[in-house]
Amino acid sequence: MKALVKTEVKDEFRIENRDIPNISADELLIKVEYCGICGSDLHAASHAKGYEFVPKPIILGHEFSGIVAKVGSEENKSLLNQRVIIMPGVFCDECEQCRNGRENICSNITGIGLRTDGGMAEYAKVKAQQVLLKPDELPSDIAALTEPLSVAIHAVGRIGDEMLGKKVLVQGCGIIGMFTAIAAKNRGADVTISGLQRDWEHRLSLAEKFDINTEIFENVDVRDNRFDYIYECSGSSIAAENAIKRLKKGGMMVVVALYEQKVELPMNVIVRSEINVLSSYGSTRKDFHSAIDVLTTNKEQMRKLFRIYSLNDGHAAFRDAKSQKVLKPILKP
Numbered sequence: 001m002k003a004l005v006k007t008e009v010k011d012e013f014r015i016e017n018r019d020i021p022n023i024s025a026d027e028l029l030i031k032v033e034y035c036g037i038c039g040s041d042l043h044a045a046s047h048a049k050g051y052e053f054v055p056k057p058i059i060l061g062h063e064f065s066g067i068v069a070k071v072g073s074e075e076n077k078s079l080l081n082q083r084v085i086i087m088p089g090v091f092c093d094e095c096e097q098c099r100n101g102r103e104n105i106c107s108n109i110t111g112i113g114l115r116t117d118g119g120m121a122e123y124a125k126v127k128a129q130q131v132l133l134k135p136d137e138l139p140s141d142i143a144a145l146t147e148p149l150s151v152a153i154h155a156v157g158r159i160g161d162e163m164l165g166k167k168v169l170v171q172g173c174g175i176i177g178m179f180t181a182i183a184a185k186n187r188g189a190d191v192t193i194s195g196l197q198r199d200w201e202h203r204l205s206l207a208e209k210f211d212i213n214t215e216i217f218e219n220v221d222v223r224d225n226r227f228d229y230i231y232e233c234s235g236s237s238i239a240a241e242n243a244i245k246r247l248k249k250g251g252m253m254v255v256v257a258l259y260e261q262k263v264e265l266p267m268n269v270i271v272r273s274e275i276n277v278l279s280s281y282g283s284t285r286k287d288f289h290s291a292i293d294v295l296t297t298n299k300e301q302m303r304k305l306f307r308i309y310s311l312n313d314g315h316a317a318f319r320d321a322k323s324q325k326v327l328k329p330i331l332k333p
């Protein structure tokens with residue numbers, strides 16, 4: 001099979017001819033239809049800090065849809081030839097977090113695409129528990145957006161309160177920021193998304209297609225503290241600090257991004273204004289189901305967010321993602 005392999009060398013990819021993976025009894029062989037490139041794939045490719053655990057060489061890819069081409073045991077026979085969406089995480093279902101419905105922070109979580117070979121190839125193997133049936137009404141290319149959207153839905157769900165009419169700011173206009181803004185808007189919030197001036201052309205301006213307000217970070221007055229909730233999806237330590245200043249008293253910040261630099265939060269402001277700081281990481285099975293529903297009902301708009309590349313053009317897809325020329329590149333093996 002053809003595979004896009006990230007080599008031992010930083011930012012280097014090679015198309016290789018690999019054997020189709022052998023599967024064991026609890027696994028399925030997936031013929032990959034579409035596989036998204038995630039921010040974490042970019043970090044892994046450039047050997048960024050915090051991604052030392054990624055083996056090299058590796059076939060990246062954890063956001064994919066495909067067809068079940070082979071099953072490891074009789075028990076999964078009904079899945080054969082079904083179109084599915086992959087959940088990249090493998091949860092133990094036994095630890096305290098799993099038993100409380102918080103499998104996204106499972107103590108024994110493993111997964112494909114960053115620790116083991118993933119979906120940027122013609123075939124990939126997954127555990128049977130990692131697939132969800134794709135509804136017929138949802139096209140397979142859009143289905144590859146399920147995982148990043150589920151992460152945003154999880155973040156929005158972290159605020160249990162009513163969102164209707166609340167003023168929400170999403171900082172950062174990468175795909176997670178964009179999806180978080182869309183998910184908050186779907187819950188009736190009055191949403192603004194912010195990005196840098198250089199993000200406008202290829203990323204920030206797309207928010208207008210979803211009737212989401214936009215603001216440019218460089219032009220913002222930080223004393224403008226009118227927000228009930230702020231989602232920090234930018235990964236910028238300055239933006240994280242600013243977020244606290246831009247919340248109303250009693251407001252809430254949800255941290256969704258990961259940071260390469262140390263972040264200093266103004267603790268006295270947090271205390272005196274009773275600001276809550278929450279975090280959000282990954283997503284649960286429930287979030288995946290919600291994401292499938294949101295994608296199915298908003299298919300046409302979703303098409304504006306991604307661009308498809310062949311596997312052979314994988315290197316160019318990574319380059320365009322890195323230079324932020326495209327919000328979400330999706331590979332088609």
Ligand SMILES: [Zn+2]
Pocket residue numbers: 038039040062063147148
């Ligand atoms: Zn991802």
Ligand SMILES: [Zn+2]
Pocket residue numbers: 091092093094095096097098103105106107108109
């Ligand atoms: Zn667990």
